[in-house]
Amino acid sequence: MSDRAGPPQETVGNEAAVVGAAADGAGGNEAAAAARVQELRDQIRYHQYRYYVLDDPELSDAEFDKLFGELQALEEAHPELRSDDSPTVRVGGLVSDRFEKTRHPTPMLSLANAFSEEDLFAWRERVRRLLPEEERARLAYVLEPKFDGLTVVLHYEQGRFVLGATRGDGVQGENITPNLRTVRELPLHIPVDPRRGVTAPARLVVRGEAYVEKADFEAFNRRQIAQEERTFANPRNFAAGSLRQLDSRISAGRPVKLWVYQVLVLEGGAALTTHSGALAYLADLGLPVYPDVRRFADADFEALVEATAAFGARRHDLPFEVDGVVVKVDDLAQQAQLGFTGKDPRWAIAYKFAGQEEVTRLLDIVLNVGRTGVITPNAALEPVQIGGVTVSKATLHNEDYIKALDIRVGDRVLVKRAGDVIPKVLRPLVELRSGDEQPWQMPATCPACGQPLVRPEGEAATYCVNNACPAQLVRMVEHFVGRGAMDIEGFGIRQAELFVERGYIHDLADIYALPWDEIRQLEGYGDKRVENLQAGVEASKQRPIARLLTGLGIRYVGSVVAELLMAHFASLDALMAASAEELNQIDGIGPRIAASVVDYFSLQPNRDLVRRLAEAGVRTADLDRPARQGLD
Ligand code: IVH
Numbered sequence: 001m002s003d004r005a006g007p008p009q010e011t012v013g014n015e016a017a018v019v020g021a022a023a024d025g026a027g028g029n030e031a032a033a034a035a036r037v038q039e040l041r042d043q044i045r046y047h048q049y050r051y052y053v054l055d056d057p058e059l060s061d062a063e064f065d066k067l068f069g070e071l072q073a074l075e076e077a078h079p080e081l082r083s084d085d086s087p088t089v090r091v092g093g094l095v096s097d098r099f100e101k102t103r104h105p106t107p108m109l110s111l112a113n114a115f116s117e118e119d120l121f122a123w124r125e126r127v128r129r130l131l132p133e134e135e136r137a138r139l140a141y142v143l144e145p146k147f148d149g150l151t152v153v154l155h156y157e158q159g160r161f162v163l164g165a166t167r168g169d170g171v172q173g174e175n176i177t178p179n180l181r182t183v184r185e186l187p188l189h190i191p192v193d194p195r196r197g198v199t200a201p202a203r204l205v206v207r208g209e210a211y212v213e214k215a216d217f218e219a220f221n222r223r224q225i226a227q228e229e230r231t232f233a234n235p236r237n238f239a240a241g242s243l244r245q246l247d248s249r250i251s252a253g254r255p256v257k258l259w260v261y262q263v264l265v266l267e268g269g270a271a272l273t274t275h276s277g278a279l280a281y282l283a284d285l286g287l288p289v290y291p292d293v294r295r296f297a298d299a300d301f302e303a304l305v306e307a308t309a310a311f312g313a314r315r316h317d318l319p320f321e322v323d324g325v326v327v328k329v330d331d332l333a334q335q336a337q338l339g340f341t342g343k344d345p346r347w348a349i350a351y352k353f354a355g356q357e358e359v360t361r362l363l364d365i366v367l368n369v370g371r372t373g374v375i376t377p378n379a380a381l382e383p384v385q386i387g388g389v390t391v392s393k394a395t396l397h398n399e400d401y402i403k404a405l406d407i408r409v410g411d412r413v414l415v416k417r418a419g420d421v422i423p424k425v426l427r428p429l430v431e432l433r434s435g436d437e438q439p440w441q442m443p444a445t446c447p448a449c450g451q452p453l454v455r456p457e458g459e460a461a462t463y464c465v466n467n468a469c470p471a472q473l474v475r476m477v478e479h480f481v482g483r484g485a486m487d488i489e490g491f492g493i494r495q496a497e498l499f500v501e502r503g504y505i506h507d508l509a510d511i512y513a514l515p516w517d518e519i520r521q522l523e524g525y526g527d528k529r530v531e532n533l534q535a536g537v538e539a540s541k542q543r544p545i546a547r548l549l550t551g552l553g554i555r556y557v558g559s560v561v562a563e564l565l566m567a568h569f570a571s572l573d574a575l576m577a578a579s580a581e582e583l584n585q586i587d588g589i590g591p592r593i594a595a596s597v598v599d600y601f602s603l604q605p606n607r608d609l610v611r612r613l614a615e616a617g618v619r620t621a622d623l624d625r626p627a628r629q630g631l632d
Pocket residue numbers: 001002003108109110111144145146147148151208209261262326345348350
């Protein structure tokens with residue numbers, strides 16, 4: 001991830017204008033540079049704030065790096081404009097005031113970036129030049145992934161984990177100890193395995209990266225989408241958001257993992273002479289160290305560069321996100337000799353991979369009606385290849401998102417694809433507008449049923465509240481027959497649309513009373529196909545009752561919650577009879593879920609639906625369990 005380190009926000013707002021005015025009388029070039037420097041510093045601070053404090057960046061890494069690079073170049077060309085509080089000089093991110101602050105034992109520096117193989121070779125030349133002749137022979141490098149997560153500083157005293165903090169502004173971080181204690185990879189006592197013959201050092205402070213695996217991130221977002229809850233933009237934000245919680249029980253439920261990669265302080269431990277040795281030592285103590293770190297002699301630098309490219313090509317196969325590799329001088333004494341420039345060590349460099357973002361044209365904005373009536377505006381895009389996949393659709397979230405970014409139909413837009421998640425429109429490229437672009441308005445009526453749309457006060461979402469809206473019914477059927485639920489082979493969105501449109505399905509129970517003879521008359525529905533479909537519908541009657549419950553599409557009741565509930569109740573009848581208090585007592589079921597279930601079954605049409613499903617032969621009880629297991 002881009003390094004957006006920098007100082008806290010300070011308003012420097014109008015200085016640019018003042019300098020700009022002086023330029024009129026005093027020769028333009030210097031004044032224009034000064035104004036631009038000021039502007040860039042403001043922008044960079046703002047984007048650092050979005051990134052670090054809000055966990056909600058507006059810019060892609062590439063865009064941010066571009067701003068940062070421009071500022072660095074200007075300061076290089078105009079030394080008189082340099083300033084101690086420029087984001088290029090100060091170490092940092094931002095500290096939110098929600099957490100107690102804690103001072104780091106050493107400043108938490110960041111890394112200079114290389115964007116090409118030439119940059120890597122140039123870095124090596126500088127390292128060689130700065131070291132005395134006799135040192136060059138011993139020179140070697142370590143190549144490791146650049147983990148894309150939340151940087152953390154972990155303190156151990158006499159082997160006990162006593163403090164964990166975010167990087168914050170590089171000098172002070174946020175104390176998130178209780179949240180970090182919930183990370184399973186993080187040993188609370190070291191050594192983890194005394195049989196290895198290592199003993200705990202008196203004091204150890206390490207730096208690492210807390211992260212979430214891509215699959216865990218996607219599964220979480222899928223669950224959130226199913227429950228119409230907030231999703232995270234990427235695994236990094238998810239990891240950061242999970243650890244920057246005031247309630248550590250929330251952190252505990254999140255699949256956050258950890259890699260450590262640097263010793264910051266060591267007292268009363270092994271005598272470390274190399275970075276690779278330090279990693280091996282940390283691994284011996286039982287800390288999570290990425291196993292596939294490689295060492296190259298200086299003479300093999302070309303092989304290192306090749307390995308870097310190979311790593312870049314394979315990075316999508318890794319279970320976690322990396323945004324580059326880090327190359328470090330291995331010898332710790334040489335690292336000390338090389339020292340730092342500004343906020344970056346000279347002994348290390350980050351090589352960034354190209355991002356998963358492309359520019360394409362926004363052809364139209366189309367509304368999708370969700371199963372609960374939520375209206376999502378989607379972007380219809382001119383198809384574009386992103387990371388080897390053709391993208392022609394992306395989410396625009398809601399009305400406010402489109403307004404805030406002033407996205408217009410016809411705009412060229414920056415689109416990002418992150419893992420398997422729905423691609424996202426990041427922003428319009430305003431500078432490429434022709435003037436023909438059309439501002440967009442949320443329509444007043446539902447595109448499917450024509451009834452008025454409603455946007456409840458204080459909510460970002462717009463809804464179609466018509467219970468009889470055919471689009472909602474189609475989505476409901478699609479969900480019911482889908483994989484996590486009744487899993488009916490050959491039954492997908494097309495069939496759902498067709499059968500709803502033809503009037504065969506008015507509610508979910510109608511799936512079990514389809515007019516098969518009529519369907520056989522439809523184009524594309526030959527005997528074999530109908531037979532298979534019919535068999536699929538028949539087979540679904542025997543699904544475990546938790547699947548049926550998932551299929552009903554009750555708010556907040558996805559497959560995980562459905563399993564929890566049906567482990568307690570032997571039948572849907574028993575569940576329907578339960579009170580909110582009873583439900584609340586089940587481990588993992590909170591008041592929100594409990595209320596949602598009770599609300600759902602308090603409606604007669606929903607109770608009738610379950611009855612009709614049962615009459616159609618769908619399993620609504622577990623035969624081998626007593627009727628109200630665990631609650632009598
Ligand atoms: S070494 C003195 N190694 O990337 C510099 N940093 O752009 C010590 N990061 O937030 C940093 N993976 O925490 C190092 N293998 C790795 C890393 C890594 C991720 C983070 C780092 C910082 C950012 C710098």
